[in-house]
Amino acid sequence: MTSPLPLPTTLPAAEAEALSDLYRRGTPDNTLRAWERDLAYIAAWKMAAFDAPLDWPESEAVALRFILDHSLDLTSATGPARLAAEALMDAGLRRSLACPAPSTLDRRIASWRAFHRMKNLPSPFEAPLIRQARGRARRAAARPRQRKSENPITREVLEAMLASCDHSHRGLRDRAALMLGWASGGRRRSEIVALNRDDLDSRDFEGKGLIRIRLLTTKTTGPDQAPRLPLKGRAARAVMAWVQLARIDSGPVFRPVSLADRVLKRRLTPDGLREIVRHRLELAGYPPGFASPHGLRAGFLTQAALDGAPLPAAMQLSLHRSVSQAQSYYADVEIEDNPATDLLG
Template sequence: VRASARPRRRKSKRAVTRDILDRLIATCQSERLADTRDLAILLLAFASGGRRRSEVARLRLEQLSDEPDVLLNPDDKDSPRLPCMAIALGRTKNTQADDDARALLIGAPVTAMREWIERADVKKGPVFRAIDRWEAIDDRALTPQAINLILKRRCGMAGLDPVEFSAHGLRSGYLTEAARNGVSLPAAMRQSQHRSVQQASRYYNDADQALGKAARLAI
């Protein structure tokens, strides 16, 4: 007798879409170092294409480089300019160490990253580090599990059920939000570094179904 295949479960029950992200960000508004760090983690992980928690945990200062400011609206030369930062991704689940893959941060995520790096006095090595109760900063990098726990803690502070979310929700949330905002699938995949069109397009299909007319015929 052959065992039936288990249905594939999503790594996070709910995607961290922009509305959810805004609620998490709202919990990081004090002057505490942990708030500054967690704000940078949340914005970087989401805006850089939904980076995996392992990538966020092992991010090093040497991977970051400031880029020239960019226009808020690329089609309007008089548009305000926003800060820009590049992340050299190095080896990820979908790339090799010698790949030149990178992701860009623009605007608020760059500001948050710069503030954390300055306040934590990060000169080299791991960007995101543990902070004790006296706000002393460890030299060692946070673990991937710590990144996940930070997201869950922020969910609880925002009045959300932490059981419904995991750090992977930032990855699925990025693609879902990209689909909702009309970002092309290839452009979103360049930022997220998804190699599988089938996997990435699943989030686009879900968004199209929710926004389309087919499910609204009985309204």
């Protein structure tokens, strides 16, 4: 994080710096980035709404106002809540006057609570009135679940994307990244680009056509629980072909490729992987916005459902903790085949 973490002001400078470093090393990069964005948003909102900086601990009145301001569609509203929202939009911190999604508000509140814990202070969001107001606001703003990808990248879509990959460095890299991301359980883009060469165990590749992928950090696990997932057949061969051609003996597995088709040393970014997915979908003939990188994850689970793979088996690879969340992909596929739909004949 570029901004300082909100740690206790009573700590000596050396201990505060050591604790800050511990938080950075012990917290996933995605969480740190979310904290940074949320801290900037919350501080800007407090200044716009109250003309005052954040207090530690924050008052219940401010916490309640935050919930109320973010539980309304302000498009046709007037008054302080709209003025604060417009100030946030001018600062590039808010997109519109529409009511934010409940999940967005939940995340910002969770971050604010985390900042209080960092300072070893009680959070106003634990107060019964505030908790009740948040529950009411969540129900009032409830909306249909929005998919992270417009469409899943099923096997048919993936095969069309892979057919666009030639034998250049760029083509081999894209083929390896897409196949690994899909076949290893639908990996998130942050997990794919975070892989290093020593995360690929290829000792069984020659004999069994198998490599094992170590995921040091995922959304649900840390380095102490790092899963090792199998990658077989075509996907394993694609990854090893890329590694060997690009002569990757150490460091990042997936890297940018220059216009001259030269493999660079730095790590591919999550946005770089997004561009790979967009480009390959376009070359495969799909319309703009057809799917996002999350389509690899959605596509793996959707294809598992289509092929009749048991949900627990798919979850072993996808690493979903929530059965209901993973089940949603199965439900979308299976509901038309449910015998109860034929009761009337």
